[in-house]
Amino acid sequence: MGPMTDSIAWNNPLRDPRDLRLPRIAGPCSLVIFGVTGDLSRKKLLPAIYDLASRGLLPPSFSLIGFARRDWTNEHFIAFVKEAVEQRSRTPFKEATWENLAKGIRFVQGTFDDAEAFTRLSDTVQELDRDRGTRGNHAFYMSVPPSAFPTVSKQLAASGLAKSSEGAWRRVIIEKPFGHDLQSAKELDRVVSEVFDPSSVFRIDHYLGKETVQNLLALRFANAMYEPIWNSNYVDHVQITMAEDIGIGGRAGYYDGIGAARDVIQNHLLQLMALTAMEEPVSFSAEDLAAEKSKVLSAVRLPSNLQDHTARGQYSAGWQGSTRVGGYLEEKGVDQSSTTETYAAIRLDVDTRRWAGVPFYLRTGKRLGKRVTEIAVVFKRAPHLPFENTAVRELGKNAIVIRVQPDEGVTMRFGSKVPGGSSMEVRDVSMDFSYGRSFTENSPEAYERLILDVMLGDPPLFPTTKEVNLSWKILDPIEEFWSTLGQPQPYRSGTWGPTEADEMLARDGRHWRMP
The missing domain is CATH 3.40.50.720 (NAD(P)-binding Rossmann-like Domain)
Known part of the structure; x- marks a missing residue:
């Protein structure tokens, strides 16, 4: 050059x-x-x-x-x-x-x-x-x-x-996890800060090291076609999903008492939400990225009715593909009376000019239908459809889906005319971009990027103390409410979670995407 x-x-x-x-x-x-x-x-x-x-x-x-x-x-x-x-x-x-x-x-x-x-x-x-x-x-x-x-x-x-x-x-x-609630996170931060300067403390969230998560920033801010519609004028809602098809394995000692929300939502999913919803940063420096993410987390509002807008579950015995698997309470080391959730779903609202009225639905779970992590930005229906009702009866909403793992890439879902025939029949189709097919380079693992960043003293992809504390402020009231409910609703292994999660979206006139 x-x-x-x-x-x-x-x-x-x-x-x-x-x-x-x-x-x-x-x-x-x-x-x-x-x-x-x-x-x-x-x-x-x-x-x-x-x-x-x-x-x-x-x-x-x-x-x-x-x-x-x-x-x-x-x-x-x-x-x-x-x-x-x-x-x-x-x-x-x-x-x-x-x-x-x-x-x-x-x-x-x-x-x-x-x-x-x-x-x-x-x-x-x-x-x-x-x-x-x-x-x-x-x-x-x-x-x-x-x-x-x-x-x-x-x-x-x-x-x-x-x-x-x-x-x-x-x-x-x-x-992670950095603490199990806001109070413990602050205490841990105090202890660590007594030993290390805050600028020398790197909190790992390996999801932020993934190429697709970083590509979300490029998708939004390096392209003119997306940012103008990335707001409440056009977006109906956002779904952020991290689903696993495995159980807890030998992690009962860690997982039991922690649960899906603390293990995944507090860190991974809230970080993905912040990157999806944040305003354009002045630069991609650590300080500027953290400032915009913190604004989003500060603007999060919990639903007034947590009973209707949160859901939790615990996997029971079932089939994972062709393999018969046991339930959570059958896992070695798990207390038979455990109320730890292996599935969690919550609705959050971001009270900013850009996102007013747009709900963000976050869900995560183990022993679900398949392993997938994605961010789905679902758009409102077109205000006027000049077609016969029979021509568009199956037409859904447009969506941009960022696939974080596996098969990293982006899918756009939109309506297209069905070929042939004299009538105008419109059907949902998808246009797909895949990293594996578009680039010859082999993407590095997240931990490669993050370990190298630590050695270089370069912290853009590491959550700050403020972000961690704001995340716990969001989750703590939900955890406190759940602690009064007793046993989570069981869901069969290999399915997509408890029925109350479907009911949660149905109350808002929506439904979960099938990844």
Whole structure:
């Protein structure tokens, strides 16, 4: 590119410099993972680190430290990492790439309340600074239950690991959920902020790292055809769905007592709603994006009648495809009297000029008909249809559907004339854009993008403290109301949730989309 093209590309507020052909490569640093033997680390984090290395986005000095209670040597841990990489990495396994990465892998055995273990961790960090050239730059990934955040934070402070030297940085990455209500979220934030500067705290929401979620911003703000109709003049309602076809698996210890709303709506779905409803930011910087998202969350109004405009359910035994599956109360480790919901649906209204009168319906559940996450913007019917009633009796509403996963892309649903015949017969059709068919590039996993952003100190895709607190303010009254209702309504595995969820939309004269 010439000088003029370079200037346009870097200064265009709708062009993210990270998407240019010149890659952003992290500087010298290490990543310490607490809870490194857990499912998240094995299935997502370790493969993502290898994929970053395979793409040439990690520095030669990059080092990885695993912290866990297992009595392992460095060699044991290296073998564990290699197995995870071989099974789950997105890019092909290359022996040369692996050997370079393995040279910087270390393991520290200990528990979170063991001060001596953190002393050993501090010694390991200093060794990496000296022998690997990590230069005092270290990120700490808390892939641990929220209850462990305060203990780990205080140990990092006591051992001096949280304190950065001049010209270096220390950062902490925290997995959701950040608390279980507003009060606990504020307390966790207070504890973490006593140890780390707020600018060094990165709260992970992996959905915000997905390519399709980021493409929502491009769809809205880089195209002239959508933004003029993205408002209450044309939009009837918005549905945001995250459906899973699996149960809780072996996560009863985490999930029971948390439930679908805290696990998914408070973070993933409210973030997707904020991105869908927000005004155009001044830029795509972290501050400007957070400001617009926070305005949306601040403007959310709960329904006056939570009984009619919320729904919750708990999956019972049924069929998932051709497989017979048990109900939630049959899952190992679940209390037989549990009132934890595995399905949650809520209606929210956004009291702004753009969205006044447009309901947002959010739903999530386990053991549903299929795995899908989508944002469906459903438009009002045309004000006048100059056709015979018989010609349009099956015509639905226009919709733009952003498919987040799987089969990432965008579908537009509209009415079209049926070919042939002398009469005007109109039927719903779809026009589809698919990432997989339109781009030859293999999209990176969300955790690749987010881990790299932490190392670069680039936080646009990470929710702020204000966003987290506003989200809990929305959800807490709903959770409090649900706590008075007793057992959630059962729904058969393999279906699309409890009947009260359908009734919730029917009261508004609407129905759920069938993904």
